[in-house]
Amino acid sequence: MRHYLNPTVANLPPSGIRKFFDLVATMEGIISLGVGEPDFVTPWTVRESGIFSLEQGQTMYTSNSGLLELRQELTRYLAKTQGLMYNPETEILVTVGASEAVDLAMRALLSPGDIVLVPDPSYVSYGPCATLAGAGVRYVPTRADQDFRLRVEDLERVYSPEAKLLVLSYPNNPTGAIMTREDLLPIARFAAEHDLLILSDEIYSDLTYQGTHTAFAALPGMRDRTLHLSGFSKSYAMTGWRIGYAAGHADLIQAMTRIHQYTILCAPITAQVAAIEALRAAEQAKREMVETYDHRRRLMVHGLREMGLSCFEPLGAFYVFPDITATGLSEEDFAEQLLHEEKVAVVPGTAFGPSGKGHVRCSYAYSTEQLEEALERISRFVKGRL
Amino acid sequence: MLSEQDRRLLKLLEQDCRLTPQELSIQTGLSVEHIATRIHEWEKEKVIVQYRPLINWDRTGDEKVSALIDVKVLPQRGFGFDKIARRLQKFAEIKAVYLISGGYDLSLLIEGRTMQEVALFVAEKLAPLEHVQSTATHFVLRRYKQDGVELTGGDETPQRLMVSP
Numbered sequence: 001m002r003h004y005l006n007p008t009v010a011n012l013p014p015s016g017i018r019k020f021f022d023l024v025a026t027m028e029g030i031i032s033l034g035v036g037e038p039d040f041v042t043p044w045t046v047r048e049s050g051i052f053s054l055e056q057g058q059t060m061y062t063s064n065s066g067l068l069e070l071r072q073e074l075t076r077y078l079a080k081t082q083g084l085m086y087n088p089e090t091e092i093l094v095t096v097g098a099s100e101a102v103d104l105a106m107r108a109l110l111s112p113g114d115i116v117l118v119p120d121p122s123y124v125s126y127g128p129c130a131t132l133a134g135a136g137v138r139y140v141p142t143r144a145d146q147d148f149r150l151r152v153e154d155l156e157r158v159y160s161p162e163a164k165l166l167v168l169s170y171p172n173n174p175t176g177a178i179m180t181r182e183d184l185l186p187i188a189r190f191a192a193e194h195d196l197l198i199l200s201d202e203i204y205s206d207l208t209y210q211g212t213h214t215a216f217a218a219l220p221g222m223r224d225r226t227l228h229l230s231g232f233s234k235s236y237a238m239t240g241w242r243i244g245y246a247a248g249h250a251d252l253i254q255a256m257t258r259i260h261q262y263t264i265l266c267a268p269i270t271a272q273v274a275a276i277e278a279l280r281a282a283e284q285a286k287r288e289m290v291e292t293y294d295h296r297r298r299l300m301v302h303g304l305r306e307m308g309l310s311c312f313e314p315l316g317a318f319y320v321f322p323d324i325t326a327t328g329l330s331e332e333d334f335a336e337q338l339l340h341e342e343k344v345a346v347v348p349g350t351a352f353g354p355s356g357k358g359h360v361r362c363s364y365a366y367s368t369e370q371l372e373e374a375l376e377r378i379s380r381f382v383k384g385r386l
Numbered sequence: 387m388l389s390e391q392d393r394r395l396l397k398l399l400e401q402d403c404r405l406t407p408q409e410l411s412i413q414t415g416l417s418v419e420h421i422a423t424r425i426h427e428w429e430k431e432k433v434i435v436q437y438r439p440l441i442n443w444d445r446t447g448d449e450k451v452s453a454l455i456d457v458k459v460l461p462q463r464g465f466g467f468d469k470i471a472r473r474l475q476k477f478a479e480i481k482a483v484y485l486i487s488g489g490y491d492l493s494l495l496i497e498g499r500t501m502q503e504v505a506l507f508v509a510e511k512l513a514p515l516e517h518v519q520s521t522a523t524h525f526v527l528r529r530y531k532q533d534g535v536e537l538t539g540g541d542e543t544p545q546r547l548m549v550s551p
């Protein structure tokens with residue numbers, strides 16, 4: 001069959017996560033820190049509204065762009081929390097997770113010959129989606145000694161005039177890095193100078209533990225240059241509902257909606273109804289989850305540093321990204337041996353790009369007890385190797 | 387006004403009072419000394435009243451009966467409801483006393499070993515008290531949730547993937 005496949009798809013490398021997933025799946029008694037989703041269950045009020053909508057018989061398609069009521073709530077939320085102004089009728093599209101929005105944006109914008117700049121390391125889907133859209137990808141390395149922030153120097157090194165789109169993804173998966181307003185302003189100037197569009201995936205924006213999150217689109221002159229992506233998966237613990245959104249210039253949203261209309265039709269109505277409830281009534285539940293993540297974050301950073309690993313302080317998302325080179329192991333060997341010897345699963349940093357070298361991603365979306373047990377095991381593993 | 391830091395500390399302790407100042411310090415980033423001092427102050431000010439576990443007696447097999455009792459009382463001149471409430475709270479059988487709005491004035495939580503024992507307490511101790519006009523006893527049949535903790539129906543152990551992006 002293989003020779004029938006579209007060569008672009010056939011040659012797409014399997015995600016580095018996948019390999020590790022298969023390995024873990026064969027083992028038992030694992031404590032996993034390998035998960036990129038909340039351990040919390042969706043707040044009850046949100047689940048309840050989904051259940052109620054089913055009881056009411058809300059089982060139909062919605063408009064392609066999503067329920068207007070949801071788009072209105074979203075524009076209110078974006079205005080209130082991040083100072084972003086969008087028209088709910090023309091500038092918001094409700095998608096099947098932020099994942100779909102990434103794909104739509106790339107397909108709506110890119111043609112063969114275009115280049116997309118992607119920070120490295122980052123979430124796994126930007127490069128492959130760009131490749132599928134026929135564009136080229138250049139990774140922009142970020143480094144631990146710069147707290148994994150993207151800097152203009154790094155961009156300049158890989159920039160070429162074919163570059164059309166720059167992906168930003170902060171707070172970052174896998175590093176937990178954030179970018180403050182001061183960090184973002186030079187990037188905005190760079191984008192304006194080189195006429196770059198920005199795809200800003202801010203799905204972890206509510207999980208910011210110091211200062212307040214700055215939306216890239218809120219920077220002077222950036223609104224119409226930026227496609228703002230986010231979703232409910234992380235901040236409302238709603239990964240399985242598959243609900244996200246894109247906000248941006250009406251022309252781009254319209255183009256994305258055209259693809260969405262033919263390929264997806266609309267996001268599931270139950271999830272849309274639940275998302276409305278999330279925005280209206282789950283603010284307090286969200287705040288409590290964020291507070292809990294913050295406590296666990298400190299626990300993890302402290303624990304990893306205590307055992308002698310160097311670990312920059314992540315200020316967003318729910319990941320820590322310790323440097324494990326002191327153990328003399330590569331990130332892949334570290335993850336594999338840790339799994340076999342102590343039954344703790346972490347993800348090799350290189351699963352998120354070459355700059356993840358020498359690091360592993362540990363998620364702290366786990367209970368304090370699990371984290372403490374995992375830290376104890378990692379410490380035992382590391383001890384003999386430092 | 388309670389500061390954000392203090393509120394966080396109290397909430398962590400409320401969830402698990404075994405956390406030591408060292409552990410609290412790791413999780414909050416506040417210094418051990420500061421936390422120890424604060425806790426000491428709260429203990430003195432009776433903000434932290436006691437440290438104790440939440441026990442689900444229903445699981446021990448130990449017989450225990452509780453009842454919620456609504457009480458109508460005549461407020462006393464110069465004292466309002468305080469005098470009678472203070473008197474009631476002295477009874478060891480009465481675990482909680484609340485002044486409430488609505489059709490009744492006080493709401494009590496009473497515990498005993500048997501229904502008989504609780505009923506007797508109401509008939510012999512509570513109802514005859516001066517100023518108590520009437521009572522309505524509601525026996526607790528099952529405890530589903532207490533102090534914010536769900537005691538039954540632990541349905542929420544969903545399966546997550548072991549590794550995901």
Ligand SMILES: Cc1ncc(COP(=O)(O)O)c(C=O)c1O
Nearest residue numbers: 097098099123173231233244551
């Ligand atoms: C940075 C980032 N963007 C997007 C997603 C996918 O989100 P969604 O569930 O909304 O598709 C993830 C999930 O791990 C992520 O880490």
